[in-house]
Amino acid sequence: MDVDELFLAGPADEPVLRLGESIDRGRLRKLVSERQQQLRDSGLHTGGSVAVHLPPSLEFIAHVLAVWKSGAQAILVDHRFTEFEVNSCVERLSPQFIVEPAEPATGMMRGFRDTGSVIRPLEGGRAPETGHALIQFSSGSTGPSKVIGRTAADLVAEVERYTRIDGFPGAGHQVVMLASMTNVLGLVGGLLNSLHTGAEMVIPRHTGKDGILRTLVEATAPTVLIGVPSQVDLLARVADPPALPLFRRVITGGELVRDALWNSFAQRYGVRIGTMYGMTEAGVMAVDVLGEHRPALLPAPGHELRVENGELMLRQPASPYLGDPDPTRWSDGWLHTRDAGTVDASTGRVTVLGRLDSQVSVGGLKVDLNEVEQTLAGAPGVTEAVVVHDGAIQAFVALDGAGTGAAEIEAYLRQRLAGYKRPRAVYVLPALPRTSSGKPIRNAATLNASRLGAAAPS
Template sequence: MDDLLLAGPDTDDCLRFGTPTDRGTLRRLVAERQLRLRAAGLTPDGTAALSMGPSLEFVVTLLAGWREGAQVALLDHRLSAAETAAALDRLAPQVLVEDGPTPPGAALRGYVEAPVVVTGRPGGRPAAGEHRLIQLSSGSTGPSKVIARTGADLAAELDRYARMPDFPRRGGRVVLLSSMVHVLGLVGGLLHALHAGAELVLPDRLTGDGILDAVRAGERPTTVIGVPFHAQLLTAIAQPPPTPSLVRMIVAGELVRPAVPQAFRERYGVPLGTMYGMTELGVIATDLDGTAHPALTPAHGHELIVRDGELHIRRPDNPYLGTVAADRWSDGWLHTRDAAEIDPDTGRVVVLGRRDSQVSVGGLKVDLNEVEQTLREVPGVTECVLVFDNGAIRAYAELDATTSPQEARGRLAARIAGYKVPRTLRALPRLPRTNTGKLLRSAEALRAAGEQMAPSA
């Protein structure tokens, strides 16, 4: 902790949540928070759960828990009360740290300003092993999984980032849009910035203008880290103001729409880099300068193979708490459930989408990823999701104001074979997303959202 994340001159500004925090102040706040956690019952090898929004208080509490030698579980503060209660029952932490009441109008804020509530939980369990970070997967394609990582595992990932010449360095700035309770925002954003000596900045507001204001507020080389949705948001600004400090944007979490990298470069004059990773492993492969899209170069230390069309990655230890199905991890290999191809000459990998996206329609195989990507390229379609629901392919899409569902479906039908065309296409004002910004691929949730709208094509 002290060597990797807290080291550095006292006067170096390392965090900016509205106002700057230097390293000397951060070290003092972490030491004070350790005392408060101890008073609530946290001990070395104890367990704590954080249900907090992005904030200086979150960072201080996380680092204090680790400095105390405890295992820390991160819960997304946007979970419902029922979801949070279920997660706490599942994890049984000894100490719970939450945000107190937040002021009105906080929904679009980039960070939270709220008092901290620390509660001891007498029925909690101590850590059962050496894992120091517990995360829940995003749940975009099914129930969340409990994923555990050791301090050595996190240190190895920080080393991978340190070996990437295009990732932020000392003297640079990171404007972070990704959630800090999930792997890209946590390790690639927060922990790497502390480790590398870059200043981590959260925008005052998560609007397009708010993000650009955060970029323009500093003169040091600035990298924006987010999800593809954020890149689309910025690309939609027809005439953005000059951003001379911006050196690149990096996104991860889901596949990027084909036209977005070039459109982003035309708007801002810098590359849109892409990353592929998983909560179980962190960063796996990257294309940070945007020149190889959609191909990605494996990160240092990872061994990747493709078996039966599915990407497998070497992982000696089981990354999940509790029992795990053999189709997720077995014999030292993590099964990603992503379809992929690896170039035998360059070693670069192209992730094609979820392997379980192949369905059968009338005995004919249809790849939902292929149809979805084609639909995204149809004029008038700004975003879409395809699911196989009750024996039929169904599409849900965000459309521009000039395009009807019938027109979008007709344009798609002109580009693909008839048996691949979705039986229905429903237009939604906004597609449901997970707390991390990924498109929700639950047929039930999409059906419920669609049933609230008027009948579509």
């Protein structure tokens, strides 16, 4: 992947990033070259591997580009992961180096951090066995989470795909990016597309409603906001928003947009919410950026979607998963999305109906309930565990009577799961309800009825 040509070429004084201050191409090029030299001095060679475990920052951007410019593989490790999760990532992939913040990252509502970085060699690290340029984790780092690889050619094709999507921001726009750059929307749709097309990507210093509105007020060019519905919902709740003459569009991904949110946002701001549908495995797959076909979407240029047994399937010539291809996820040139949907035979428009499996969306971030459940089952004193999502993640457990309680279980989970994965509540039952065949019941209403029944006075 020619990083210089694709992402760094252009006038030195052209502004390309704004993280509190404006960063032009000349400064970014210099910083990427410096980080590339530091990686080389640390011992990184072409064909090597680097785990990038940094919060959203100029350092994160420079290191990812520097790793690719070095001809190495970048493994993105979410900065919100616990130490347990980070260690699990490292154990699974054995990168040769890890790039970490020079000081602890603090502030949950910070859009970016002004942080330094440290390059640390890892004992037992090895060169990757595949030719993937990018490695991401679909829903976590333990249990049933998937390790997904994308080649340089695949990433270049997706960057080109964005340039062919009608209404997606490019040269002359500012892109206010709320999605994480660890995830595919923030990385490719935000960072790489902006660097490639000449849009200026802006990350708010604070991601609460006041911080987002301040960034929109300060816009100096036609502005497009990209994020997840829960972030957009913050703005929709502002009763009397300020005038935003340069605010042109909102684009969301990660989960379906409720009708109430779509309507209230249009009323408040006179702006439609556009929608994107995609997966870590393939990037953007279907779009309605201009909000013209809701709830239907158009397949993204170059993608072919069909429906089999009610499941959306994407044509993909090779499995994106590291290791042996899983026939339940990819087979015969088709990726199983595990999303329910329809494809209109006459127009080709796609309608996404929701998940078919255990993966849910929490604030736009994917969480696999199986991962949460397996982690919970390993907690001391837990004999049975079921995790469901009913507006929020709920956990139901039975204990061995040795003195462990909900507080101890929650402390155990805090060490092993990122905050967005942890159950909103952990309920202790004498025993979990089961079907006549002995299988645990996973219906939220039944589980909550059992909980309330167990708490009722006799």
